[in-house]
Amino acid sequence: MFWSASAFAKSFMPVQGSTFASGVDDLYKFLLGASLISCVLVIGGMVYFAFKYRRKTNTDKTAYIAHSAILEFLWSFIPFLIFMGSFVWGWIVYHDLRTAPKDAFEVHVIGQKWNWDFQYKSGRKTSGEVYVPVGKPVRFIMSSRDVIHSFYIPAFRTKQDVVPGRYTALWFEADKVGEFQVFCAEYCGTSHSQMLAKIHVLPQEKFDEWLQNDPYKGLSNLDIGQTIFAQKCTACHNATTENKVGPGLQGVFGKNREFEGAASLVADENYLRESILNPAAKVVKGFPNGMTPFQGQLSEQELLGLIEYIKSLQ
Ligand code: HEC
Known part of the structure; x- marks a missing residue:
């Protein structure tokens, strides 16, 4: 059973793994709720009036109805307020998503058919797996070696195109330790659906330790x-x-x-x-x-x- 709209929404939204996840979800829930209510009012009203004012006898005459200034004003102005409200709300959430804090930890991301590579300033490189510290802003600076890809982390509610010949960026602050899925969200050929990566969010000390490790130690x-x-x-x-x-x-x-x-x-x-x-x-x-x-x-x-x-x- 769903006891509240928010429990219901949680049941089909991906897990929330970043500080913006709940803000994005709230906006989504508002848009979904507003659309649902408008849909019921408009379709319900239409069906009800079609029934109520149907022609009942062959001699029925259409009533003469002059326009109502107040009614027309209200049905324009109320939707206007709702639309402006969602615009401003969306703008605030988007502005947050696009503005990385200056002290963000930077990682370079390179997309190519069909995997994701990651390069840290310490010289450490990984493929298909990226490690980040929890509770700290992280900025990905991304480019592509071939075609347009798109770096998408549903749990963090963020996504950004990755384009050959230039850098694009996204940022997030993971708020829980764990493992999250990355997808490519721009169709890029045969194995597009397998262009996956995992984000591992680690506590700061574990992350520092990982960063110092030589991944090839002891390997032939x-x-x-x-x-x-x-x-x-x-x-x-x-x-x-x-x-x-x-x-x-x-x-x-x-x-x-x-x-x-x-x-x-x-x-x-x-x-x-x-x-x-x-x-x-x-x-x-x-x-x-x-x-x-x-x-x-x-x-x-x-x-x-x-x-x-x-x-x-x-
Ligand atoms: C996007 C797909 C793609 C990826 C990723 C890729 N290859 Fe290839 N590879 C090809 C294709 C297509 C050919 C055949 C055409 C050619 O020779 O360029 C090929 C040819 C080769 C050949 C020559 C094989 C022969 O039969 O003579 C070798 C060796 C090779 N690849 C090694 C690699 C290695 C090692 C990697 C990973 C570091 C790799 N490839 C990654 C698509 C790929």
């Missing part, structure tokens, strides 16, 4: 390669022989490769390196030139790891 190059592959490549490649958007990568190393408009060759380390950093240089026969170049995005260690990993897929 092969392990690093496998991790990066799972984060950045599986949207388009299988680690088997089965093709996806790009070729299945099992058994590619050491095999003869054929290209669109380039001489064939046997895949060695140099070929793998070039295929990752500058895929357009040699486009595998039967596939589109559809891989976003990874030039400048992978450290030498990560690149080595990926090459090791692809070599291991025999």
